[in-house]
Amino acid sequence: MEGEKVMSGLVDKEIIFFGGKGGVGKTSCSSAYSLNLARKGYKTLVLSTDPAHSLGQIFQVELGDEPKKLDTNLYGIEIDPETESRKYINRIREQMQGSFSANIIIEIQRQLDAAYHSPGAEEAAIFDRFIEIIDMVGTEYQRVVFDTAPTGHTLRLLSLPELMGQWLQGMIERRRNVNDMMRMASVVDKSLEERINEDPVMKILLDRKQRFEKARGFLVDDKRAGFVFVLNPQQLPILETEKAVDFLERNGIPVEGIIINRIMPENIDSEFFSKRKQVEDGYLKQIEEKFGDRILCRIPLMEYDISGYESIDRVAKIFG
Numbered sequence: 001m002e003g004e005k006v007m008s009g010l011v012d013k014e015i016i017f018f019g020g021k022g023g024v025g026k027t028s029c030s031s032a033y034s035l036n037l038a039r040k041g042y043k044t045l046v047l048s049t050d051p052a053h054s055l056g057q058i059f060q061v062e063l064g065d066e067p068k069k070l071d072t073n074l075y076g077i078e079i080d081p082e083t084e085s086r087k088y089i090n091r092i093r094e095q096m097q098g099s100f101s102a103n104i105i106i107e108i109q110r111q112l113d114a115a116y117h118s119p120g121a122e123e124a125a126i127f128d129r130f131i132e133i134i135d136m137v138g139t140e141y142q143r144v145v146f147d148t149a150p151t152g153h154t155l156r157l158l159s160l161p162e163l164m165g166q167w168l169q170g171m172i173e174r175r176r177n178v179n180d181m182m183r184m185a186s187v188v189d190k191s192l193e194e195r196i197n198e199d200p201v202m203k204i205l206l207d208r209k210q211r212f213e214k215a216r217g218f219l220v221d222d223k224r225a226g227f228v229f230v231l232n233p234q235q236l237p238i239l240e241t242e243k244a245v246d247f248l249e250r251n252g253i254p255v256e257g258i259i260i261n262r263i264m265p266e267n268i269d270s271e272f273f274s275k276r277k278q279v280e281d282g283y284l285k286q287i288e289e290k291f292g293d294r295i296l297c298r299i300p301l302m303e304y305d306i307s308g309y310e311s312i313d314r315v316a317k318i319f320g
Helices: 007-012 026-039 055-059 081-096 102-116 121-136 151-158 160-185 191-197 200-219 235-250 271-294 309-318
Strands: 015-019 044-048 068-071 074-078 143-147 225-231 255-263 295-300
Touching (some): 015 151, 026 055, 026 074, 026 143, 026 225, 026 309, 044 055, 044 121, 121 151, 151 235, 225 235, 271 295, 295 309
Parallel strands (some): 015 143, 044 074, 225 255
């Protein structure tokens, strides 16, 4: 069950995302892989973006928003989406201060308060943090491993650069139109010209567009980033993984392969589990047909939960 491909090919990637359906073992696999990297000598950051955090539980430590040392060369973070969303909205509010009149600021604050509770706010906030993490690659950390939220949440997160880039470009064009009209008026009022040239709104929009372009460039760079899916030999994880792989590839995000997790042992005495093993074998055949050239490794079903360094190390050794 050690797997037909050694995952050493992933080592060159600076950022690896571990994704998949909820409950398939993403956190166990990402924890073990990050420990594997650290023991190879790479200074590694493993972080969870899943609201139902279990990264700290697996390492048996309490994790938070700031990096905490887990082992030699290994650090961990649990990102709280609600906290990040609040910080994200506050950053925007601070950037707007001094750029508008008091009446407009009141309206902006009202809209920001509404945005805090709107769909997509948490994804946007987490992605803002992701952009900060990118800046740490090659300086503070050599490798970053993301333990992502369940598939749907993650796909929305990774599609943000494309969506936000288009939206920001529209905002920039509209702002340019406003500035062009103001330039016409500046023939009469010379003070307007300086205000146009120092337009704080345009600076904010251009800065955010540049940041999203940088993130998009990183995500589609198959030499620097990649996505690994974890699945169990069951119907729903197979279907969800197939759709997710197709989505990412259509959006130019490299998929490095899949990990088959929790495979039952071959020799089973119980009649019930023997029948269950036959069903699993059928799903393993499906996985082979759909993802045969993408299978990175197979991880057996353990007799105990993955929690603590001894059990994490057992999985880490499977990764080679």
